[in-house]
Amino acid sequence: MKTLFFIIALLFSATTVSATETKIMIRAKGKDAKFIGSSLGGAHIIVRNKINREILAEGNTTGSTGNTDLIMKTAKTRGVAITDSQTAGFLATIDITEPTLINIEVISPFNNRQAQATVSTELWLIPGKDILGDGIILEIPGFIIDILKPRTHQYIPLNTIKGKPFLFQANIVMMCGCVIDKGGVWNSDEIEVKGILKKDGKYSKDITMSLVSTNLFEGSDWINSPGNYELIWYAYDEKTGNTGVDKVNYVVYE
Template sequence: MSRPRFIRLIGTCLLVLLSSAGAAFTPEPSESELDSKTRYNDPLPTTVLVRVVAHRSLVLGHDVGGARVTMTDVASGQLLASGLQQGEPGDQTQIMRTPHLMDEPVYSARPAASYTATLELTRPTLVEITAEGPLAYPNALQRASTTVLLIPGHDLTNDGIVLHLYGYLLQIEHPKPGEPLIAKEDVMLRASVRTLSGALVRPHSDWDSRKIHIYAELLIGDQIVERLQMFYAGEKSRFEAPFFVPIAKDAPDGITLRVIAADTATGNFGMGTAQYPVLSERLRPRKN
């Protein structure tokens, strides 16, 4: 046998021996590695924070009754969590006046109301998050929802998932709803206008009433018989306009006053209504 051929044969044998030795000494997986693999399908706690805010305003806190938040598994329809958002409306300067970069917190930089739930998830889950509020004002109740893909073990905190509710809180303060009105009397209509978070609407404020169309309508049945432009009354968030009560025979079932606030720039609209009987007598009925 020639020397080169002999050397090649020896090299092949050594390669086979080394391969066999390597296979023989492959380390077995450790107990910790085996244990981690068996836990791949275990549920992982996943914390989700939700904030319900009035659009272009503050967070819905205890001043307006907060908001109700629900989380539902989109695929199965199973309710995953439900609860109330309570707390402070947040820092007005930080939210309304301070410039922010995209990744900077807006609502969580200072104490502000929120709702937090910890879900036990075993897989990526598409969740519908729904908010309703403000709970202290059922006539102004608004609803918003969004869908979010949640990943087990990956928390959503800081500002969290922010849901915006559109609208205004409008309350007729005078005359009191249901109070009998005397025909042909000159009455001053007064109403308050606030954002859904309870912030005051007034001139030269963060919620400038000069940019909002605030007016009232007097209705008999379902027909508008007069439209009234309302003006700031000089205190808090009150607006007013005078009107004449129609004669009783023209309004046998009474009248309705409807106050409207409309801001087309922000998409915020609100309405408050009240009904009143109309009396032809000059004297108001005695109170019991």
């Protein structure tokens, strides 16, 4: 009987392997921009087992957007980090018993739904083999656009705007929240910003928008008839391919 118990114990120990804590640093970086961190509410990270889709870790990136000179102005050299201890990231701690194929999904910017993009990648995670330093960096393309004027579903009396320019305003930033300014690191002169105006579901006109102060773009046009209006506001950088869109609907009535 003792021999039987001994054999069972050996079989059990052979098939039971303790999990090993394994760490992986995950970061989200705006395309042609810096890292997405606390100042923007972070990027949302989900780490899953590729095979059974089990969530292994989940959370938001926290920290700073990083060093502008290092990220945007310094020539990149293999093996030289572009992050430091303050740079935004999400440190996932995962217990695994064997090499595991994982899927990393990044949803960003998490608090700006109209500008959200989802990117993902896959890699093997090996027990006890941490991936730290710069870690895994996923790039988020685009601009964040928030239309400020007119407001969503605003009702505007025609007699208050007829015969004079109607002002359109929007705030535009990089996907990391970094500022857009004339002649700046992110130069407004290199970004095409326009509005597409529709009335009662049909195209009406294009409206050119220009920078008036940091991140703030404006344009104006005459609105001389009542109707249901839609403004589609876009930004486009030909050099980087970054694009962004926001939309607003409003009503002009007599």
